[in-house]
Amino acid sequence: MKLNGIVLSTFSLIVNLYAVEIPEEEKWTIQNGKGLFHLLADTSWISNIVAEAYILGTVDGIINRKVALRALCGNTVDKALLTIPMGFKIEQILSIVHQFLKDNPKDLYKPSVALIRQSLLRATGQYDIAGY
Amino acid sequence: MTINGIVLSSIFITNILTAVPNDIEKESRWIGSGEVLMEMLQHPDANINMFGNVYIRGVASGLSYNSFIVNWMAEASPEFQNRVKRGLLLKLPDPVDWSEVTNVVYQFLLNNPETLELPSVLLIENALHEVYGGIQNENE
Numbered sequence: 001m002k003l004n005g006i007v008l009s010t011f012s013l014i015v016n017l018y019a020v021e022i023p024e025e026e027k028w029t030i031q032n033g034k035g036l037f038h039l040l041a042d043t044s045w046i047s048n049i050v051a052e053a054y055i056l057g058t059v060d061g062i063i064n065r066k067v068a069l070r071a072l073c074g075n076t077v078d079k080a081l082l083t084i085p086m087g088f089k090i091e092q093i094l095s096i097v098h099q100f101l102k103d104n105p106k107d108l109y110k111p112s113v114a115l116i117r118q119s120l121l122r123a124t125g126q127y128d129i130a131g132y
Numbered sequence: 133m134t135i136n137g138i139v140l141s142s143i144f145i146t147n148i149l150t151a152v153p154n155d156i157e158k159e160s161r162w163i164g165s166g167e168v169l170m171e172m173l174q175h176p177d178a179n180i181n182m183f184g185n186v187y188i189r190g191v192a193s194g195l196s197y198n199s200f201i202v203n204w205m206a207e208a209s210p211e212f213q214n215r216v217k218r219g220l221l222l223k224l225p226d227p228v229d230w231s232e233v234t235n236v237v238y239q240f241l242l243n244n245p246e247t248l249e250l251p252s253v254l255l256i257e258n259a260l261h262e263v264y265g266g267i268q269n270e271n272e
Contacts, residue, residue, distance in 0.1 A: 030186060031193070046179060053163070053183045057190020060253040062198055064191075069202055072221075076212055080201050113193040 030054050033108035033115045037101040040094075055097055056090065058116050082117050085124055096123040163187045166248035166255040170241045173234075188237050189230055191256045196224045222257075224264055236263045 028035040030050070039051035059082075066081045084093075100119030101108065107115060121128045163169050163184070172184030199221040206213040224233065240259030241248065247255060 030189070050182060050186050053186040054190040057163075057187040057192075057253075058194040058197075059190075061191035061194020061196075061257075064195070064253045064257060066198065069198055069221075073202055073205075073212070077202060077205070080205055081198060111193070111197075113190075113197040117197065 031112055033101055033104075033110055033112055036112040036115070037098075037108055040098045040101065052090075052094055054112065055094060055116055058113050059084065059093060059120070062113075062117060079127075082120055083124070083126065084120065088124075093120065096120060163252045166241055166250055166252050169237075169252035169255070170248055173238050173241070185230075185234050187252070188234050188256055191253050192224060192228075192233050192260060195222050195257055195260065199223060222260060222264055224260070233260070236260065 028038055030036055030039060036051055036054065039047045039054075042048065062082050063084060066077075066083075069077050069081065097116050097119045100122070101115060104115075118128065163172065169184055169187070172180050172187075175181055175184075202221060237256050237259045240262065241255060244255075247258075
């Protein structure tokens, strides 16, 4: 695939998020597992880095939020929220998410954030009391 | 995209990737500080803009999903419900206008240049709180 094509495909995927006539579960956007998986499986570095930026943003958002939520809701909230063990590397996170999407094709219609969270909960042996 | 653009993008991204620490818990490590995020959003290369935009979407999704989980817990447990202060959880509009979310963050960065040295994840959170509500920090 030519670079122009790659850039265009990636842009279509990211920018055209809400085409009215396409049902929500069939859209390929980075916001759902299907789109995220497509980007991770793509061989272009642009697609991979876009997926990486989204996954790490999501993980940053989940972890950063946790401190404030603990103050608001008490330690009970720890049981439901993701904890990344110290020393975890970016490469591990990307690999875990990619493998989870590969292993659960039926779940790819779900929001990417839910799938990212679930993959990391399972990989780190945490019990998911909230489901996904 | 020109070769120049590709080379610039690669250098930019390599710099970001090699400049960050390893432990994921410490701070936003991929995009780093608000200065880096701002630079990405204002960069003439559309790909660099896109990385910044996508990172913001990821952070916003992570933040709002945690609020969703807490709400779910509150509905399932009356005891826990008492601990959750209603109206203080971040709630993005449904459906989310991602262009609006990105613009909210960009405007916040423009209006608060003195905060750009802070981790971008914190700045994104503050920007979203200003517009969509929610707790500001652990002391509130």
